Amino acid sequence: MVQKQAYGSVLLKADDILEFLSSDDSQHRLSEIAKHTGLTPPTASKILNTLLLIGYVQKDPDTKLFSLGPRLLKYANKSLHQLSIKRIAQPFLEDLQKATDETVHLGIHEFGYIKYITKIASKKPVSLYSEIGKSIPLYCSAMGKAVLADLDDDDIAYYIEKNELIGKTENTITTPERLFNEVNQARKVGFAFDNGEHDLDVFCIGSSITVGKTNYGAISVSLPKYRLSDEVLESLQNNILLYREKLIKALS
Numbered sequence: 001m002v003q004k005q006a007y008g009s010v011l012l013k014a015d016d017i018l019e020f021l022s023s024d025d026s027q028h029r030l031s032e033i034a035k036h037t038g039l040t041p042p043t044a045s046k047i048l049n050t051l052l053l054i055g056y057v058q059k060d061p062d063t064k065l066f067s068l069g070p071r072l073l074k075y076a077n078k079s080l081h082q083l084s085i086k087r088i089a090q091p092f093l094e095d096l097q098k099a100t101d102e103t104v105h106l107g108i109h110e111f112g113y114i115k116y117i118t119k120i121a122s123k124k125p126v127s128l129y130s131e132i133g134k135s136i137p138l139y140c141s142a143m144g145k146a147v148l149a150d151l152d153d154d155d156i157a158y159y160i161e162k163n164e165l166i167g168k169t170e171n172t173i174t175t176p177e178r179l180f181n182e183v184n185q186a187r188k189v190g191f192a193f194d195n196g197e198h199d200l201d202v203f204c205i206g207s208s209i210t211v212g213k214t215n216y217g218a219i220s221v222s223l224p225k226y227r228l229s230d231e232v233l234e235s236l237q238n239n240i241l242l243y244r245e246k247l248i249k250a251l252s
Contacts, residue, residue: 013039014047018056018068027065085209085216086118088250093120093219096243100221100236105130105206107143108217112163114143122223130222136198139165139179140172142206143218145192149183150210156183169200191240196225203228205236207244211251219244 016037021028034044048066051057055071089106097104097120106118113135130136138144138159148156157176165174173179186192194204206220221236 010047013037013043014051014056017044017047017051018072021057021066021068027060027063027067029065033066085251089118089209089219089247092243092247092250093118096219096221096239097122099239099243100223102221102223102227102236103130105143105220105222106217107141107220109138109144109147109215110135112159113137114141114147114218117217124227137163137166139163140168140194140197141220142192142194142204142222143208143220144206145179145182145194146186146206146208146218147215148179149186149192150208150215153180156180168198169196171196171200173197189237190244191237201225205233205240207240209244209247209251211248216247216251219247 016039017033020033020036030041030045030048033039033048034041037044039047048057048059051069052059055069057066058069059066085108086106093104093106101122101124103122104120105116107114107116109115114137115135116130116132119130119132136144138148148159151159156179160176160179165176165179166172167174173182182192191205191207194202194206196202201224202222203225204220204222206218208218209216219240221240223232
């Protein structure tokens with residue numbers, strides 16, 4: 001079997017450098033880095049200069065020694081954050097799915113989108129857009145509007161300024177006034193709806209998980225609209241609030 005050649009070999013070389021620098025807490029000279037990674041000093045120097053520019057590596061101005069940079073901590077913390085909320089939320093999501101018998105999600109806020117990081121599918125036949133790793137805009141998702149409800153009005157206005165409210169379906173909110181109305185309602189009741197705003201045939205209820213001033217993401221329950229009734233809606237509302245409170249308590 002012929003192994004495919006990786007695209008962007010310089011990234012692999014950069015990874016070799018980062019791997020070497022992370023092997024201990026010491027600072028290292030250029031010549032040492034080149035020797036242990038199998039690179040020529042000029043190649044190692046070029047890659048290190050790029051890593052310096054983006055903050056993945058730092059260089060002592062006096063000794064000229066290299067070590068890992070502070071920007072890597074940002075991504076490490078983000079990864080740990082995702083892993084932590086997934087681990088803590090899992091049993092509550094499983095119970096929420098059993099209580100509602102519908103598809104349950106956990107998502108996190110990333111750059112104006114909700115990114116799905118956990119999904120427990122309903123055993124009933126249904127086709128949903130959601131997949132782990134996919135993202136959906138805040139303004140047309142239940143989880144997204146619930147997260148917006150935890151922000152200040154100025155932050156919401158800034159989000160609207162930077163993100164065009166594009167219609168995904170005939171039900172999508174596309175005006176700042178309507179979005180603010182939905183957000184204010186979510187603030188009052190503790191959850192938000194996506195009533196066919198991203199997928200015309202799907203209804204979703206979502207609630208954000210915020211402890212103090214830290215948002216850990218949001219949870220939601222999704223179902224096809226033909227299964228929605230007043231009785232089902234009341235049950236969804238009660239359950240989403242119940243398990244949101246349980247998750248907040250677990251995170252506090």
